[in-house]
Amino acid sequence: xxxxxxxxxxxxxxxxxxxxxxxxxxxxxxxxxxxxxxxxxxxxxxxxxxxxxxxxxxxxxxxxxxxxxxxxxxxxxxxxxxxxxxxxxxxxxxxxxxxxxxxxxxxxxxxxxxxxxxxxxxxxxxxxxxxxxxxxxxxxxxxxxxxxxxxxxxxxxxxxxxxxxxxxxxxxxxxxxxxxxxxxxxxxxxxxxxxxxxxxxxxxxxxxxxxxxxxxxxxxxxxxxxxxxxxxxxxxxxxxxxxxxxxxxxxxxxxx
Amino acid sequence: xxxxxxxxxxxxxxxxxxxxxxxxxxxxxxxxxxxxxxxxxxxxxxxxxxxxxxxxxxxxxxxxxxxxxxxxxxxxxxxxxxxxxxxxxxxxxxxxxxxxxxxxxxxxxxxxxxxxxxxxxxxxxxxxxxxxxxxxxxxxxxxxxxxxxxxxxxxxxxxxxxxxxxxxxxxxxxxxxxxxxxxxxxxxxxxxxxxxxxxxxxxxxxxxxxxxxxxxxxxxxxxxxxxxxxxxxxxxxxxxxxxxxxxxxxxxxxxxxxxxxxxxxxxxxxxxxxxxxxxxxxxxxxxxxxxxxxxxxxxxxxxxxxxxxxxxxxxxxxxxxxxxxxxxxxxxxxxxxxxxxxxxxxxxxxxxxxxxxxxxxxxxxxxxxxxxxxxxxxxxxxxxxxxxxxxxxx
Numbered sequence: 001x002x003x004x005x006x007x008x009x010x011x012x013x014x015x016x017x018x019x020x021x022x023x024x025x026x027x028x029x030x031x032x033x034x035x036x037x038x039x040x041x042x043x044x045x046x047x048x049x050x051x052x053x054x055x056x057x058x059x060x061x062x063x064x065x066x067x068x069x070x071x072x073x074x075x076x077x078x079x080x081x082x083x084x085x086x087x088x089x090x091x092x093x094x095x096x097x098x099x100x101x102x103x104x105x106x107x108x109x110x111x112x113x114x115x116x117x118x119x120x121x122x123x124x125x126x127x128x129x130x131x132x133x134x135x136x137x138x139x140x141x142x143x144x145x146x147x148x149x150x151x152x153x154x155x156x157x158x159x160x161x162x163x164x165x166x167x168x169x170x171x172x173x174x175x176x177x178x179x180x181x182x183x184x185x186x187x188x189x190x191x192x193x194x195x196x197x198x199x200x201x202x203x204x205x206x207x208x209x210x211x212x213x214x215x216x217x218x219x220x221x222x223x224x225x226x227x228x229x230x231x232x233x234x235x236x237x238x239x240x241x242x243x244x245x246x247x248x249x250x251x252x253x254x255x256x
Numbered sequence: 257x258x259x260x261x262x263x264x265x266x267x268x269x270x271x272x273x274x275x276x277x278x279x280x281x282x283x284x285x286x287x288x289x290x291x292x293x294x295x296x297x298x299x300x301x302x303x304x305x306x307x308x309x310x311x312x313x314x315x316x317x318x319x320x321x322x323x324x325x326x327x328x329x330x331x332x333x334x335x336x337x338x339x340x341x342x343x344x345x346x347x348x349x350x351x352x353x354x355x356x357x358x359x360x361x362x363x364x365x366x367x368x369x370x371x372x373x374x375x376x377x378x379x380x381x382x383x384x385x386x387x388x389x390x391x392x393x394x395x396x397x398x399x400x401x402x403x404x405x406x407x408x409x410x411x412x413x414x415x416x417x418x419x420x421x422x423x424x425x426x427x428x429x430x431x432x433x434x435x436x437x438x439x440x441x442x443x444x445x446x447x448x449x450x451x452x453x454x455x456x457x458x459x460x461x462x463x464x465x466x467x468x469x470x471x472x473x474x475x476x477x478x479x480x481x482x483x484x485x486x487x488x489x490x491x492x493x494x495x496x497x498x499x500x501x502x503x504x505x506x507x508x509x510x511x512x513x514x515x516x517x518x519x520x521x522x523x524x525x526x527x528x529x530x531x532x533x534x535x536x537x538x539x540x541x542x543x544x545x546x547x548x549x550x551x552x553x554x555x556x557x558x559x560x561x562x563x564x565x566x567x568x569x570x571x572x573x574x575x576x577x578x579x580x581x582x583x584x585x586x587x588x589x590x591x592x593x594x595x596x597x598x599x600x601x602x603x604x605x606x607x608x609x610x611x612x613x614x615x616x617x618x619x620x621x622x623x624x625x626x627x628x629x630x631x632x633x634x635x636x637x638x639x640x641x642x643x644x645x646x647x648x649x650x
Binding site for chain 1: 258259267268269270271272273274275276277415416421422425428429432433434435529530531532533534535537540542544545546547548
């Protein structure tokens with residue numbers, strides 16, 4: 001059993017996302033520790049990218065803030081490695097293909113292993129291009145998380161059969177960001193996955209309120225929240241740790 | 257399986273949300289590209305609407321003045337809407353219509369591709385939305401109004417460097433938002449497969465015409481075919497039919513801005529490194545951590561940090577050469593061609609003219625250079641005047 005599976009054993013999993021280095025790495029460090037103590041089952045650590053094409057404005061701006069504060073991939077790895085013993089939950093990295101490829105895909109995965117990171121999520125690398133990542137992930141025992149979208153249809157089963165860790169179910173069309181309503185039949189997406197694989201399914205994109213999280217968790221194994229948390233960080237800056245923790249706690253309770 | 261590879265370059269690095277849309281586009285392209293009805297419809301539009309074939313003009317005064325190789329200009333500037341961009345827009349919009357799409361979106365740098373897309377959308381009755389970096393909407397204000405006149409909605413992109421790269425980001429984001437009724441008319445030989453292939457095929461009419469027109473005029477192939485390169489669509493269109501003709505030198509002219517040693521440049525082959533961005537593996541101007549660099553060129557159409565994957569491969573294999581041309585050299589060529597031949601070239605195309613001016617004098621008089629004059633320069637007049645210190649606004 002991978003680390004990831006264990007994250008889905010404490011009721012429905014709550015998976016918060018933060019952009020590393022937003023507003024600075026010291027704050028991210030505190031956030032990771034605090035979120036793991038307040039209900040996070042997996043934390044997605046975003047490595048900022050200059051041109052994140054799958055992100056809405058909220059996370060785009062977080063990436064720019066992080067880069068402006070001097071954040072680099074190496075500084076993120078160093079920080080995670082140092083505080084890893086204090087973090088109770090599973091860690092995953094979310095970034096784009098270019099920062100991984102240019103760092104050196106093999107070196108990147110080796111670093112993930114060294115830092116106790118269990119999985120990578122790379123939204124601009126679809127099933128057809130997984131050979132760019134997977135051999136390196138396999139070499140170091142890192143799970144390559146696959147995504148499925150409302151437009152995936154016939155592709156869902158193909159993707160699910162080879163998926164590792166958990167399956168990231170994109171709830172809505174478009175980019176990341178808070179939505180007042182989610183209209184996709186995510187239940188049907190999850191049913192298609194489960195017909196070929198017992199992999200845990202986590203739903204992300206657009207979820208912000210405890211009510212939405214509860215509703216989404218009814219048809220899945222976990223809920224991913226990014227923009228709503230990044231918004232709190234944007235609002236409170238270096239003082240964001242407490243309000244983010246309160247939010248994480250509230251969301252985990254909603255889906256328990 | 258990875259598709260659309262040119263050597264190690266290319267691929268389909270896009271969010272899962274778009275995979276079905278690009279697969280559907282690929283299937284439609286394969287179904288229609290040799291369909292007699294589609295081919296004849298497109299041929300007719302190219303002939304009757306775009307005004308093709310474009311002229312292959314012998315620039316006699318320029319040839320005599322430079323005193324070396326014989327220079328021909330492929331007059332894509334005479335194409336309807338004033339650039340080669342229309343060739344691809346006619347093809348893709350017609351295809352989009354066959355696919356049942358009712359709306360097209362596109363990115364634009366200088367505004368040429370935006371204008372061409374808006375034009376064809378108007379002709380074919382498609383709803384049209386253009387994404388343009390805010391910086392470029394200022395540099396090319398007249399083109400913004402032109403697009404609006406043609407019925408398109410223009411979105412000024414205020415993220416990142418507010419130029420072409422950011423316009424592509426936003427167009428891709430918008431496409432993930434609405435794929436069912438919308439086709440993304442990508443304007444260059446870049447992005448995920450099948451765009452680099454489709455755009456190259458629709459632009460390859462340029463090289464085919466050069467070949468047959470020069471055979472008619474000179475009874476032989478050219479010695480050099482050259483074109484400016486941003487993403488690389490006019491160059492790829494001009495080069496494609498000559499790739500197998502090994503005697504023909506292919507030269508792509510990149511925008512070196514203030515110089516290749518100055519951070520303010522956009523010379524991807526000269527300064528870029530291998531990366532994966534905007535759907536493709538290729539060369540990009542970027543830092544050691546893979547953050548895409550803010551590039552610069554006086555030419556909004558060449559102000560892009562990457563290059564199409566087929567060009568990257570032509571560079572790897574040595575089949576084509578890529579040379580940097582600075583702002584100053586391009587502006588001088590812009591002025592030179594205006595004065596010498598009475599043709600005002602686009603500032604993009606002026607990069608190719610500039611390199612021609614460098615190499616033609618030292619070549620024998622029996623050699624032939626074809627420069628692809630990808631667009632006309634009316635849109636650039638005010639910007640060049642400002643570059644020369646004259647306070648003119650459109």
